[in-house]
Amino acid sequence: MVDSLGDSLDRALEGAFTRRIxxxxxxxxxxxxKQLKGTRAVAQALGISQRTVERYVTGRLKRPRRDLAAxxxxxxxxxxQPQIRARARKKAASTDGIVxxxxxxxxxxxAPGTTDDARVRHITQALGPRWAERLFEAREQGATEQHLLEIAAExxxxxYFRDDGRRARGLDVEFTDVQEIEIVL
Known part of the structure; x- marks a missing residue:
């Protein structure tokens, strides 16, 4: 299974954690x-009964099924660590950018006469803070994977392709068939 850009953004923020979950x-x-303020909300979020949540909290149940554990x-x-996550996001969106x-x-x-045939490429490229901010904002607002890919393609x-405006003016990039993607802060 290929990771999505959204999952990769989440993992990049998790890299800033200072403690293990x-x-x-x-x-x-x-x-x-504690976070969801009650067992009923946890039961709904996990798709299990409220009583099952209570049994895990008291320690009567200890080993969840593999799908529930996931x-x-x-x-x-x-x-x-929402504050650590927010700090890493702010730093990427204001000074560092992402890779x-x-x-x-x-x-x-x-333009006509140029080669525009699609091909698979492996690219590692730093994107400035503006792009990091756009990606994180879109992810937070529930943007689709396609929308996130469009932002990354821009x-x-x-x-990468226009060298920050120094060449290939007017070139629009199509970013499809993602085989792997990783974001690093």
């Missing part, structure tokens, strides 16, 4: 109950 099922469930970990990661490393098919819309087009 809770490891045991009981600790994860207690954390979720859902619990995902929900904890989403909420873990996009991808293997995908790139095609172009350009950034890659500007920095």
């Amino acid at each position: 809770p490891q045991s099922a009981q600790a994860q469930m207690k954390y979720l109950v 859902r619990m970990e995902r929900e904890v990661r989403k909420r873990w 996009v490393s991808t293997r995908a098919r790139f095609g172009f819309t350009a 950034g890659l087009g500007r920095y």
Whole structure:
């Protein structure tokens, strides 16, 4: 399964964590109950009964099924260290930017007579703070994966293909068939 750009953005922010997420099922469930302010909300978020949540919190249940363990970990990661996550996002969006490393098919819309056949390329490119901010804002507002890829394509087009405006003016980049993608802060 190929990672999505949105998942890669989330993982990049998780790289800034200063502590590990809770490891045991009981600790994860207690954390979720505290964050979501009750067992009913946790049960709805995880798709299990409220009584099951209570059993994990008290320690009567200790080993969740594999699918439940994955859902619990995902929900904890989403909420873990929000201030650290916000600080890393702010730093990337104001000073540092991000680095996009991808293997995908790139095609172009350009002037007549130029080669615009799409082909798979492996590209690692730093994008400025403006692009980091646009990607994080879009992700936070629930943008689709396609919209995130369009933003990344604009950034890659500007920095990689057009050399920040020094060449290939008017070149529009098509970013499709993503085989792998990783974001680094």
